[in-house]
Amino acid sequence: MSAQREMKEKNPWYTPVTIIITVIGVIAIVALVTVAVLQNKPLPQKYKYGIVLDAGSSHTALYIYEWPAEKDNNTGRVEQLHSCKVKGPGISSYASDPLKAGESLRACMQDAEQWVPGKRHHETPLYLGATAGMRLLNMENSSASDKVFQAVEDALKKSPFSYQGARLLSGSEEGAFGWVTVNYLDDRLKQGLETTGALDLGGASTQISFVSGNYDGSESPSNSVTFRLYGNDYNLYTHSFLCYGKDQALRLTLAQQSKVGPATVEDPCFHPGFTETRNYSVLYDSPCVSDRKPQGGPATFTHTGTGNFLKCQEVVKSIFNFTHCKYSQCSFNGVFQPLLQGPYGAFSAYYFVMNFLNLTDTSIPLETVRKRLANYCATPWEEVKQQHPDVKLKYLAEYCFSGTYILTLLTEGYNFTSESYSNIKFIKKIKGSDAGWTLGYMLNLTNMIPAEAPDSPPLPHAGYVSIVTLMAILLFILFIFSLRPLWPRCSKQPQIV
Template identity: 70%
Template sequence: MAAQREMKGKNPWHRPVTILIAVLGVIAIVALVTVTVMQNQPLHQKYKYGIVLDAGSSHTAMYIYQWPAEKDNDTGRVQQTHACKVNGPGISSYWSSPSQAGDSLRKCLQDAERQVPLSRHQETPLYLGATAGMRLLSKENRSASSEVFRAVERELQRFPFSFQGARILTGQEEGAFGWVTVNYLDDRLRQGLGTRGALDLGGASTQISFVSNQEVESSENAVAFRLYGNDYHLYTHSFLCYGKDQVLKLALVQLTESGERQVSDPCFHPGYNVTKEYSAVYNSPCVTARKSKETSFTHIGTGNALKCQEVVRRVLDFGRCNFSSCSFNQVYQPPLRGTFRAFSAFYFVMNFLNLTSDPLERVKEKLEHYCATPWTQVKQDHPDIKEKYLAEYCFSGTYIVTLLTEGYNFTSESWNDIKFIKKISGSDAGWTLGYMLNLTNMVPAEAPDTPPLPYAGFVTIVTCMALLLVFLLVLSLRSYWPRCRPAQTRII
């Protein structure tokens, strides 16, 4: 008993001060780990919003974007949360009754009021960008263009958002912002990866944009960006009057120049027979005034994709080139480089024709077969599509293939570098996101600073260090650990 009392007296773990220090040390370490984990836990996400209206030649669409509100300088990842297609044609079609242009936007803007939280309304920027349709109207009738914009601005200002103005984008801007959108959504910019080229096709214009590895010979086709610390030298060009709707008018002009009352057209299905007004063909600034005395003509389809391609070739000017290389219409274009994303009408037409994933030779074969399909069969196969739009797919598909191969110089091999898309990561491909990112400076010129460690790695290191401290604390008291002594044999 005396020996046990002696050992107990020498054991420091039975001293109140030692026990108190050890307990406080463990509590402090547990508290350190707990506070670190709680401090770095993700909070309930709050968002900011932006709204962009794309006023195209054939229709207007509204897109709502959101990004994390707590990010410094609004550099959080931007995502599309909602889209609304405006009923009716593009705003340029309302040149004779401008007030209707503003009225047409009301339903989608009311939709935006419901989609964006009430507390964010007044701080949400609202933009409207008009493209080729309004560029043509401004070129033809500047006064009418101004009246349309005034009506649109009055309507936009009635809503509680932070209206930032409405304006016409240049063709160069439309192409460049489309390129930014594609590469931002593909996360090619922040990661410093090789970029994608962008191919856009609308009703009145078409754009091609890509990073070139050689100096751009034409200054009007050169755009420079510095994004996330990387420099990009971009080639971009917009062909006004070469969207799918306007180029169809140009093709019909060639077929109707003689002023005949019946016009055979290989770009429309066999059996297609519709009477059309000459004024509907010659009512665009892309088309020169006609001289025929006839007021209408009978449009007769013959359904031959190869002959249709010849019609398209005559619309595209492949004459002399004053540069080292050209696309068409004497426009400079450097050699193609990298992979491409084709969107807007490129996607919608090729998707309808089921040609988005086939090699070029197979695309041509399927297109020939489709164009040769009788009009009655086509209507029977697609009863839900308006005949006006359904009738134009043969021409549009042939135009796209000719434009990409003979206009932009894609070959059978590089055709596989094109991916036809509608969305990327849930957001529509197009110029609108790139436009908003540019106006809000949400893509920094320099790469933003980031923590040296990710959250999970930081917590792991802190936890390991805490456990190491506990181990060292226990080890430092090793000399005070109780020791078992061998029992002594008492000799009697």
Template identity: 65%
Template structure:
């Protein structure tokens, strides 16, 4: 017994080895855990940018978008970083001085240079999409339209960004890109579940777009768009009504009432007490007004408000032509439209008008009642209630509210039941609802046709499994060392 104790004291190597192996094992585990923690540590985020100019009929807006640089074509969420509204009217209004169209953009483009980091300037794509205002100008005078676009292009090429072009987008594109925007921002495309229809109202045109099934879409192929996004197929019905934007619809309605050529027009779509002198040329100069100016008339007329919502809607209905429907069903003007399906997001002028009138959450019946009360309110009271609003815009809200009512019900066939499916929206997840984001996503291929591959395990699950396996290996190692201890002792005793 004494001899064995003596030999252990003379051969203490096994104690040092066990200690060393234990220390190394613990060190390895700590290193493993540290690596996992560092792997999950958030990195300094790098971003990429894109700029889209929405050249509408009444104004131009510059949108700056931002997204994580390392996730451009995967799961990175594009969001709106900044918007700059160009002072002055839309570029189509510069037909008499085309060179000023481009100059009007300089202030907002300088602002964009500050919001996009300098190191990203040269790689940031810059697009301009012109909508219904320029469509009308191209119908009226293609040469002037080209001059306006040339002026815009000259200024945009002088910026430090990667200019990708300025063009007039079609009404079908405008509707489809608006649909992409609101469904992308609402994360409905990745889910592959039900989508939201898009209702857009500008100054010169209006668009309706919604997903539908294949059945019945063969009736009108020109109103059909197909997409494959994130591995899901979408068949969209979309149509754009040129000349039925809010501003052009007002001109069409007023022109019908002024056709008799009287020196004054009593208009039920303006509040009682409203009175202003208008030139006939300001009403009949638009390509949207098919009927010419009355022959027997003076240079101007007095526009007088009457303030009657029901009569206003009757006047508005007359601008929706009824040539007959050659399809199974139509919206208006003989245009095919399948049955309304799913929820809808109504944005642009739909939102701004209904929000001003506090009608974004009312039923159809409640909306009609409020419009009756608003239109019957005397003009002097309306001005007192809204002292900060320019009179030109304030005067048009009775018409605009009634036009939206008539467009959605008489035009697009929304009923008391389906009215509740409409949500009037300005922003989704911090980004404006509209066509511009969908336009950029499409041109930069930011939405893959197929869903990206994903690893078999989520990152957290992978780390947990790695730790568990490491722990098992360590335990096995300890048992192995322990099983060698008796052998080592026995061999020492024999020696």
């Protein structure tokens, strides 16, 4: 026992003070590690939300966007969380029964309540923007347009969201916001890269927007929009052609072919074997063609297809006016357009039509695209129906016309050549968000894009930690050396026996 006691006395690890210090040290280390782990544990991300309703000519769609709550106006990306297509036609179709315009939105609004967290409902902004369909209705019957807007507002005010208003977008706004969306989602604005032009095709209008190096806005100020985004200035050319969306363009071509009031129209833009009885009054009930209605003709006409791409292209070209231009250069209908520049994103109906025709790959030579479209148009109607049994006949019948119209609009209208056509990319989504004007519209109204680039710290986080660590080590060494005068005194103390 005495030997064991002597061994404990000689071994410092057996002294009570040493044991206590060791235990405390272990506890301190464990506590330090635990605190460090908890401190660096990722916190659950909090988000804010915004809702935009796109009230187009053929349908209405609801889009829900989200972004990091702590990066409201800084570097947090706004992304599309969810979309909902409203059942039924566009709100302009409810001119005779405005209340149904508001009722049609109910299902998608209820859907939005499920996607946006309840505690965020009251602070989530809700916007509705109406485009060419309502622009046409406003031209034709402003009183009916006002009643539709009132019905829509009444319905949206009943939602739990922060309703911010419904308004009619101008064509230039629609084009400009589409350009902002495409370039924002592609990170071109933040990084100051060459921008992408925006080509938007709807049912009642079409927009072209791009930045051109030789365009300062002076030649045609009405086509100029200036943005300052992330510290960069953008002088944007934009124009919207009302009545040149694919649905109204079809009316224009049919009106061109039926202007003398024939009983039968043989249409090269529809498949051979296609036949349908059309009502003259229905065809000409749009402001785009109402002044062209033939007088004294029959009530109906038989619309038949012949499926000839070249002749269809001639018919389509007849709805464009290339005869006059008071500017240095024009697209069509006397509208100024600078030289095309850079890449372009073509979305909305551009994508859906060309995707159906399997022609979205613009690396395919333009002449090959024309040949494929010519072969498709020449396919008998019965064969086309058998090949696509799940597609609604109304849409299926119009793809030959729509594809021909798109090629003609791009090459003859906007002056894309065989070389520049390859700069077009047909897009549906960019990084999970639909291409279109709605995101740009919300970003503008909520000031989500800063005019200047956000400030950043002078040193990156890793560099900052490295410098702090080196300074701490240096200070510790200096502290040890500051105790140097005490070292000899400690070593010369007498031993107690």
